[in-house]
Amino acid sequence: MEKAVMVIGGGVAGIQASLDLADKGLIVHLVEKTPSIGGRMAQLDKTFPTNDCSICILAPKMADCFSHPNTNVITYSEVIGVEGSVGNFKVKVLKKARYVDESKCTGCGECLEKCPSKVVNDWEMGLTTRKAIYIPFMQAVPRVMTIDKEHCLKLTKDKCGNCMKACKRGAINYEMKDQVLEVEVAAIIVATGFDVWDPTPSTEYGYGRYPNVFTAMEYERMINAAGPTHGHIQRRSDKERPRKMAFIQCVGSRNPQVGHPYCCAVCCMHATKESMLAREHYDDIESTIFYKDMRACSKGFYEYVERAKRDYGVRYINSDATVQENADKHNPIVVYDVGGRQQSEEFDLVVLATTLVPKKETAELAKLLGLKVDEFGFLESSDRILGPGRTVKPGIYLAGYAAGPADIPESVAQGSSAAAKAVEAIAQAGG
């Protein structure tokens, strides 16, 4: 039998791990929960500190990963059971019914126009709607449609059936059933990534209450040309574009009171990038970043922040901040203090750098796999100094944000590192 490895999670860390393994001649089963691989990086507009277009640099890797002769990319699927040990894991994968035949669908999108349902679009952070049959984003891999069975009129009420009529290739199949695949692998890499914490419970920021308070991921989608507003920054209250924006850092993080005492490690740079992009879109836009410590501490990061100050006119204020609202125009007011004196300032729009938390499902997955999670839900390495990415279970390795805050290059390095460990384990087992 050819040696195989399972990678759980198709974000940039999982993609890198898969490519490293597949290039070495191993078979890779990449299990991704959503309909497309790409993960969070595919959702970003640009990446710091080069302002490279995120999807542009990721798309080739996604395509490469999907079409590699040694990979088997199983999207819209979840791991539901694991038995065995290193060298001989038996993994049960639930392949959810897509109701669309992947081999027939070309992603042409004609069905989209005919679908009457409107569903909150998670990919766009809820800023817009999608149809019940959908493709999460334009560069999705595989480029096939998925029917969301909870919102499909045909599947819920046995009405409609428009998409089947619209599809010239006969790709729609309402009879499709969930399948359970059994896969044998020698090693497993877990790279399930992060979620964005909902800041509604932290009422001091007014998210959910004040319309013009956004989360950083919402803003990221807004400023993305392929996003819901086609790259225009818009206030929720009046669709006007802001001229004065505030970015508030460490919302829900570095804050033991709400249970996230850790630092997310990427938001300082993220906010800096977002304010630079704003200025690139509109010459007259002014951004202010309220921060605790400006953690710009990787290669070229400090210089990036200095450039934001110098060339993009970004103002940095070292202070905690909370948000109130001038109800007249729905203008958020940021309350902060400098030198022990409380101050307030009105803005058109506020962006909150909310905590990035491990995916909820990661805890369940950890239980299935017998892995340890820390008190915040991050997967724990068995030896954090000499064996980062190794776990208490031989043959199971970690990569990416699921194992703790990491930016893109760190996640990529961890993906490669996990691949190395899987190959070591297989070689040691006499494979």
Place this chain on the structure above:
Amino acid sequence: MAEASQAQWEPKIIGFLCNWCSYAGADLCGVSRYQYPTNVRAVRVMCSTRISPHLVLDILKAGADGVLLGGCHIGDCHYISGNYYTEKRVRLMKRLLEESGVEPERLRLEWVSASEGEKFSKIVTDFTEQVRKLGPSKVKKDEKLRSRVAAADDASETFRLKALVGRELNLVNKGNVYNNKLDPAELDRIIDSATEEEFERSLILELSMSKPRSVKELGEIMEVPTDKVLRHIVALRQKNMIAMEHPEGFTPTYKTIVIGGEQ
């Protein structure tokens, strides 16, 4: 009318950029959104050392207003020593441009590393302005100038100049077959005088291609003393590159020997 077209004229600049440093620097410049004028059209090559004088002179002959060469910083060449030769060749190119009458400022060599995006934008902005000040290339309209550029191009392809520039690094660093190391300044002088000679010889061949010319006539067109022209003709006749035509009266004329009818 002429003034109107002058006002609308935009410099046309060809950039030869090496893949590893200057092209990458230009990429970074784009990624960082440093803005610059739209006049440069880049041609990617693997290394700046690929750019022979012929490529540059031929482009200038074809009417380019400027040529920008971009390479890695000395010492950083992806191909170890490629840019060293580039530097030497650019020196030769500039000498030949001087000889031909084209402003050497139309050619610029710059080192841009993969991390110098901003520098790239500054160089393009600056060079575009420099070429703008020089005005449109006169090569297309001025036939005499064109034949001089053609001669410069031919001279750059001569065995003597190519071998001298190609062997310079070894001559200076390792010495010749007799183990005599050459003083770089001395070698530059040798190359300079060879450049002048080869240019003048190429120009004689260029001018005598279409019709036979007398020494006096050549001297006048070339603005070179007749005794010097005569010496060149003697050398060219020895190499069987030029032939004496039937003298008209007392004045011998010379015509370029075209091999295989190619030229």
Place this chain on the structure above:
Amino acid sequence: MIHMAETKVNESEKPRIGVFVCSCGSNIGGFVDVPSVADYAKTLPDVVYATQNMYTCAEDGLSNIREAIRKHNLNRVIVASCTPRTHAPLFQATCESAGLNKYLFTFVNIREHCSWVHMKEKDLATKKSKDLIRMGVARARLLKPQEEAKVEVEPVGLVIGGGVSGMTAAASLADMGFPVHLVEREGDLGGFVKILNNLYVTEKSAAETIKPLIEKVTAHKNITLHLNSSVKSVEGFIGNYEVGIAPKGGEEKKYKVGTIVVATGALEFVPEGLYGYNQYPNVVTLTEFEILCRKKTLPKLKSVAFIQCVGSRGQKMSYCSRICCNVAIKNAINIADNYEDMLGVMEKQGTLVDKIPVEKKATEEILERRRRRRGRGTEGEGDAEEVKLGPSEKIEVTVFNRDVMAYGVEHELTYNKAREKRVKFNRYTLDHLPKVFMEDNQLKVTYFHETLKLERTMPVDMVVLSTPLVAQPDAGDLSKMLKVPLGQEGFFLEAHVKLRPVDFATDGIYVAGTCKGPADITEAVTQGAAAASRAATPMAKGYVQAEALSSVVDETKCTGCGTCIEVCPYGALRKNEKGIAEVIVAACKGCGCCGATCPEGAITMTNYTDAQLLAEAKAALQEEV
């Protein structure tokens, strides 16, 4: 995906060119009139198909290319989008999957070289895009299909540097089954870490912590250790390097290796002339302080000041060194917890015990707390108690900082713990640098209190300067030997900051650890394993395909003068038995120096011929039609 057999383009066949113009979302489309550019492309000679895509690199863009190749019988493909430096392989692979030789693909860069640099001049940017495509068409018409040479890869690795990242890389490659040469110029393995006191807030000494790794590397049957040795020469190319390794003062021996990992580490910046360093006795660097602690030779102290960002972040060095805040915090906690254990023998025997803050009986409890991984107990007991255990009022630790870089989970919680232990964190700015001076035989620090807007002076017994990691001074030598680049700060420059963090642009050479920039031990180890994975790939595969970019000698023109042999930096040319030049294709890297030099014009470059370059350049001079 079905890979069709590659069809050869008959060289006499007329070019049938397809042009795909990418909008790249709004990255190009926002600044260039893409539809008019695509329309224009249709008018160019030999162009039989031209279209625009929202994202040519997305799967639908790629299938558009494949379909068009088949449907319109294209024998040349041009994509006008971003940079060939990242995307050429993708489009070339797409062409190949549709049966078109990848050397018949032409890339036109209208993003980095056009839309992004002419964001405010849509008309001119559009005109330039058209010019660039016209140039691409001129080039494409002259392209010829090429075949690539397959080169075998020697399944032996070389790791340069025996610090933690180098050892991790070597151990990983060895565990994967590849023989590895590990070269370390010092007599011991362990690099920078071996001289430190401890790593993170752990009980174990640093040496104790990395001992298992050193033992593994030393004992591994697949690892050949070259201690006290350095790499003297590197020749060859991916899969086939010949590396000269010599022990100090000894003779160089040659080894054949397939891939190379560079992990040469970094040094601590020496703050000569800053904050009284080398001027006052008790001013030390962070690493020197750790050594004092490790050797248990601390003088008696009542007050210690750490000054962060000494010489970094826009001062002597422009960058942030990433690790110093966390190292300082660790040391601050060490002082708070273990001050007594680190005292010199004399101090211990003296009468200072009553001044020592941490009660002896508390040690066990401290140990207990430290065994739990994080500072915050979940059961709610503790915080108040912890303060009691911290430094007493008698020992004061102050960290003067600009921003505390306690990123992530571990570092931030350690930072919190330090604050719970009453370590003071005072922020300063570049406008008000702290000053260190001696007054009445007492070391003092003056600083600007940002909240009170007042200058304050405090007496201290010791000042610890947190200086940045700096590149090895001889990194340049290795950089030249391997032909891999250094960035502006002298650290090695990876192929792509985001997606290729441990690769060099040159295939076959990889990078890990602090030689590419400051990193903590976890990151350095991760990079070591990552570089091992990357380096193992060509070895596991057993071969690489060499790009068809080499010199070609026209035997009829060559006179055997030998100038090309002199200029070739790779020894890729030799004289054959007929006395004329011959190219060793596997060794040729395609720089073109020989071609530009050849006095007879007998050498040209595959895929970069004079005719192609001139056609491309001259097309730019034509007026748009």
